[in-house]
Amino acid sequence: MADYQIINPYNGELIEAYDFHTREQVTQAIDTLVAGRKIQQATPAFQRSNILLKLAHLLLERKEDLARAITEETGKTISDSRVEIDRAYNTALASAMEARNINGEALDSDAFPPMREKIGVVLWKPLGTVLCITPFNFPINIAVHKIGPAFAAGNTILFKPGPQNKRSAELLVELCYAAGMHRSVLQLLTPDIEATSYAVKHPQIQAINFTGGTAAANAIAANAGYKKMLFELGGNDPLIVMPDADLDAAVNATINQRFATAGQRCTAAKRLFVHSEVFDTFAEKLVAATAKLKVGNPAEDDTFIGPLIHTAAADEVQARIDAAVNSGANVLFGHKREGNILWPTILSNVPDDAELVAEETFGPVVPLRKFDDESELISLINSSPFGLQAGVFTQNLALAKRLYNQLDVGLLAVNDGPGFRAEHFPFGGVKESGVGREGVRYAIREMSYQKTLVI
Numbered sequence: 186m187a188d189y190q191i192i193n194p195y196n197g198e199l200i201e202a203y204d205f206h207t208r209e210q211v212t213q214a215i216d217t218l219v220a221g222r223k224i225q226q227a228t229p230a231f232q233r234s235n236i237l238l239k240l241a242h243l244l245l246e247r248k249e250d251l252a253r254a255i256t257e258e259t260g261k262t263i264s265d266s267r268v269e270i271d272r273a274y275n276t277a278l279a280s281a282m283e284a285r286n287i288n289g290e291a292l293d294s295d296a297f298p299p300m301r302e303k304i305g306v307v308l309w310k311p312l313g314t315v316l317c318i319t320p321f322n323f324p325i326n327i328a329v330h331k332i333g334p335a336f337a338a339g340n341t342i343l344f345k346p347g348p349q350n351k352r353s354a355e356l357l358v359e360l361c362y363a364a365g366m367h368r369s370v371l372q373l374l375t376p377d378i379e380a381t382s383y384a385v386k387h388p389q390i391q392a393i394n395f396t397g398g399t400a401a402a403n404a405i406a407a408n409a410g411y412k413k414m415l416f417e418l419g420g421n422d423p424l425i426v427m428p429d430a431d432l433d434a435a436v437n438a439t440i441n442q443r444f445a446t447a448g449q450r451c452t453a454a455k456r457l458f459v460h461s462e463v464f465d466t467f468a469e470k471l472v473a474a475t476a477k478l479k480v481g482n483p484a485e486d487d488t489f490i491g492p493l494i495h496t497a498a499a500d501e502v503q504a505r506i507d508a509a510v511n512s513g514a515n516v517l518f519g520h521k522r523e524g525n526i527l528w529p530t531i532l533s534n535v536p537d538d539a540e541l542v543a544e545e546t547f548g549p550v551v552p553l554r555k556f557d558d559e560s561e562l563i564s565l566i567n568s569s570p571f572g573l574q575a576g577v578f579t580q581n582l583a584l585a586k587r588l589y590n591q592l593d594v595g596l597l598a599v600n601d602g603p604g605f606r607a608e609h610f611p612f613g614g615v616k617e618s619g620v621g622r623e624g625v626r627y628a629i630r631e632m633s634y635q636k637t638l639v640i
């Protein structure tokens with residue numbers, strides 16, 4: 186029997202069975218990538234930019250194939266998968282543009298005594314070989330967020346996708362090669378955790394660019410030794426609704442940023458804090474809008490919510506909802522399951538220490554938390570070990586500034602949800618949400634070092 190079976194999360198059909206790559210194959214791939222550094226050195230920035238531009242166009246050309254592959258292997262709705270490819274196009278395009286703009290700076294040594302009459306020229310240089318490890322939920326765009334900037338910076342790349350995403354990863358890498366990336370510059374492997382850990386430790390891997398959960402991040406950090414690490418991890422992101430909010434816009438953001446991708450998104454609006462003055466009206470509007478969403482087959486164009494990635498994930502989210510309800514939470518909508526599909530569920534009165542809200546819950550469930558007091562709100566939000574993004578609906582700019590200054594997050598979106606992301610903005614969290622910043626320009630610098638010439 187093969188090591189891994191890719192099972193369609195919606196209908197349970199076997200998509201492919203395969204064996205993991207071995208340690209020996211990891212060694213071979215890294216040797217190839219070390220040799221490939223010469224190819225990168227001989228490829229000027231404008232050519233790297235042209236290759237990335239071609240990749241961007243190929244992503245659009247093959248949009249439907251890529252979107253269908255994502256939907257089959259992850260159960261993400263086809264409309265969501267298409268949006269992911271549009272985003273990946275932007276990411277590749279931004280990588281192409283930034284590849285021509287990796288500029289350093291000149292420093293004057295006379296700024297401090299003694300007078301030395303020297304000039305420092307500081308340029309960005311590639312680190313060498315970067316190991317890019319990606320999760321299941323945005324298998325193409327997150328991969329392009331790693332491969333694009335790593336390639337733009339002049340590195341060679343070992344790409345290790347989630348085991349469920351082997352096929353979409355192969356399709357992406359085929360497009361990278363077709364765009365002009367040399368095989369010695371980009372290698373795709375799907376090893377098991379043991380062989381991945383071997384790659385993490387390998388002395389010829391200079392950096393690890395990882396997106397995924399805290400447990401894997403802890404294991405990687407413990408294994409890696411002295412290596413540069415960029416970690417994009419989990420979140421328990423709040424969306425705040427103030428009394429002066431445009432409630433329809435807040436409802437819309439909640440639906441799009443919590444129920445899309447069946448809630449399996451790092452920046453999903455996982456905790457809803459609604460001011461008591463508008464709590465009942467907001468809850469009523471949210472329930473009415475949620476009732477209109479189509480739940481079911483992710484391959485159908487108008488489905489909004491499909492299955493979770495696998496049965497264990499659906500079991501875990503359901504158990505958390507059940508436990509919250511058993512501890513006194515009220516079900517305003519949903520709380521129904523069919524196979525791996527969980528209906529969008531809206532709860533109120535969830536105890537603050539329930540696992541559903543205290544931990545990152547990767548599923549389509551909205552816990553509505555009533556609040557009155559701003560300082561209580563801030564301390565509740567900051568009590569999470571995570572600190573990825575946050576959103577607030579309000580007309581009050583002074584409040585928005587206070588939240589910006591006091592919330593422990595990487596981004597606060599005003600009159601939008603925590604799921605806001607533009608591919609060229611810095612992206613990443615604080616605390617257990619990660620280390621370093623994605624967002625094309627920032628990721629390029631994370632995967633480079635500064636080298637100084639004194640003349």
Ligand SMILES: NC(=O)c1ccc[n+]([C@@H]2O[C@H](COP(=O)([O-])OP(=O)(O)OC[C@H]3O[C@@H](n4cnc5c(N)ncnc54)[C@H](O)[C@@H]3O)[C@@H](O)[C@H]2O)c1
Nearest residue numbers: 319320321346347381396397398401404417418419420451
């Ligand atoms: N902040 C972000 O940008 C972001 C984006 C998407 C997902 N996520 C997070 O990812 C998690 C869900 O994705 P997942 O279930 O695929 O995550 P995961 O951590 O289980 O797996 C992510 C990747 O790491 C690999 N991996 C697992 N254990 C490893 C180890 N010990 N050493 C090396 N590699 C290892 C997996 O095979 C996979 O490729 C959630 O916590 C979510 O919040 C974060």
Ligand SMILES: O=CCS(=O)(=O)O
Nearest residue numbers: 322323450451452606
């Ligand atoms: O899981 C989150 C990835 S993204 O959509 O915020 O980029």
